[in-house]
Amino acid sequence: MTHLFEYHDGGRAKYFRMKYKKDQVGDCVVRALAIATKEDYKAVRDELWDTSRENGFMPNSKGNYEKFLTKRGWKWMKKIKGFNLGRYPVPQNITAIVSLAGHLCCLDEGIVYDLYDCRESYPYGIYVHESQLSKMG
Numbered sequence: 198m199t200h201l202f203e204y205h206d207g208g209r210a211k212y213f214r215m216k217y218k219k220d221q222v223g224d225c226v227v228r229a230l231a232i233a234t235k236e237d238y239k240a241v242r243d244e245l246w247d248t249s250r251e252n253g254f255m256p257n258s259k260g261n262y263e264k265f266l267t268k269r270g271w272k273w274m275k276k277i278k279g280f281n282l283g284r285y286p287v288p289q290n291i292t293a294i295v296s297l298a299g300h301l302c303c304l305d306e307g308i309v310y311d312l313y314d315c316r317e318s319y320p321y322g323i324y325v326h327e328s329q330l331s332k333m334g
Contacts, residue, residue, distance in 0.1 A: 200283050205303075205310035207231040208238030225311070226257040229301035232310050233294045233324075234269060241265075262301070266294070271324040274333070282309060283316030285323075288332050293323040 206215055207228030227245060231238045245256040245265060254261040263273075271294065277286055282295060282304070289307040297318045302311040304323070309316055325333060 200285065200304060200307050200309050200316060202309045202311070202314040202316055204312065205232055206238075206312060207303075207310075212239050223257070225301050226262050228311070229294050229303045230262060230265060232303040233292050233305065266324050270327040272327055272330060274323050274325055276320050276322045281317050281319050285320055287323065288334075291325060291329045291332050293325050295323050296321045 208231050209215060209224060209228060227238060227242045230236070231241045234241070245261055248264055249256040249261050252261065252264070280286055282297065285304070287293060287304070292306070293304045295302050295304050297315060297320055300315065300318070302309055302315055
């Protein structure tokens with residue numbers, strides 16, 4: 198099984214300029230969460246900022262985005278060793294938020310959505326919504 202790649206800004210371009218390389222702002226957490234949850238980019242960003250003010254974490258820190266995901270029913274699954282993201286053995290009909298080294302992206306129905314093709318990276322694990330856990334086998 199090979200996953201495909203498709204460029205996706207998570208909805209950021211609706212609110213902010215994305216034309217130049219200098220416009221890239223390290224917002225992979227917001228993008229991945231917005232794509233996977235199908236929520237508006239700015240709403241996700243604002244909620245992460247609000248949560249960070251309450252708990253003292255940075256908006257894109259693991260402690261912050263895990264609180265966001267837990268509240269919505271997403272569960273952590275440890276990595277499956279020996280597979281890069283392009284060949285990661287998950288069913289094609291699930292949505293997952295993939296944790297890579299210093300990066301998050303969305304894997305949705307066999308397509309990696311991100312600003313760049315990160316399929317050669319090795320996942321640390323994935324977040325899967327509780328409603329899709331039965332599909333994981």
